[in-house]
Amino acid sequence: MNTTPSKTTDPSKKDTPADDPGKSTADAAVTEDPTATATPSGAGDDAAVPAKDRDEAAVPAEATDQAEDGGLESDGPESDGLEPDPFTEARHGVGAGATAVVSAALGIVALTGAWSGRVAAERETLMGQIQTAGGSSAAQQISEIYGDAWHTTALVNGVFAVLALLVGAFVLARPAFGTPATRPQPAWIRAVALAGIALGTLGVLISAGMYFDLFLSLPVAGTPAG
Numbered sequence: 001m002n003t004t005p006s007k008t009t010d011p012s013k014k015d016t017p018a019d020d021p022g023k024s025t026a027d028a029a030v031t032e033d034p035t036a037t038a039t040p041s042g043a044g045d046d047a048a049v050p051a052k053d054r055d056e057a058a059v060p061a062e063a064t065d066q067a068e069d070g071g072l073e074s075d076g077p078e079s080d081g082l083e084p085d086p087f088t089e090a091r092h093g094v095g096a097g098a099t100a101v102v103s104a105a106l107g108i109v110a111l112t113g114a115w116s117g118r119v120a121a122e123r124e125t126l127m128g129q130i131q132t133a134g135g136s137s138a139a140q141q142i143s144e145i146y147g148d149a150w151h152t153t154a155l156v157n158g159v160f161a162v163l164a165l166l167v168g169a170f171v172l173a174r175p176a177f178g179t180p181a182t183r184p185q186p187a188w189i190r191a192v193a194l195a196g197i198a199l200g201t202l203g204v205l206i207s208a209g210m211y212f213d214l215f216l217s218l219p220v221a222g223t224p225a226g
Contacts, residue, residue, distance in 0.1 A: 103200070124152045128145035
């Protein structure tokens with residue numbers, strides 16, 4: 001029987017194929033850091049940023065500007081709703097102007113006299129003639145026929161003057177009460193209202209002087225000769 005000696009190997013030597021040197025290098029790199037995991041390029045930076053910050057950074061600057069502009073434009077209809085109606089302002093201006101013209105017209109009537117004053121004076125004259133028809137003194141005839149008619153005319157003119165004064169004052173004081181207007185009262189309205197107040201004041205003074213015989217006194221009957 002033939003005995004073949006067993007092959008002896010050197011334990012210090014490993015069986016490594018000579019034609020694959022790269023494999024041994026990769027295996028060595030893996031064995032050097034077994035805890036490392038494969039991470040894609042650039043993933044580490046994103047992982048360090050919170051998700052909320054990444055969402056805000058992902059929104060373009062133009063989209064943010066458009067959102068802000070849209071918010072400003074959304075407030076437009078509300079601000080337009082608070083603006084006064086131009087037709088309402090025009091109606092208020094027309095009413096104030098017409099009232100100022102009425103005040104000036106009343107002041108003119110107070111100075112020149114009205115048909116109502118003439119009618120009232122003629123009525124007083126007629127009543128005086130009736131009262132003195134049965135016989136009366138000259139002084140009584142002067143007072144009943146002339147004096148009463150004169151005083152009645154002064155009284156009627158004074159009423160028109162007071163109305164002109166009150167209406168003009170109302171036009172000037174109206175903006176201070178009620179809902180304040182966005183625009184000041186036109187200058188021509190204030191001017192006409194002031195004219196009405198001036199004419200009314202002058203009419204009151206003249207009417208008072210006529211009624212109390214300050215300007216012209218009633219005629220005095222002379223004593224009979226003899």
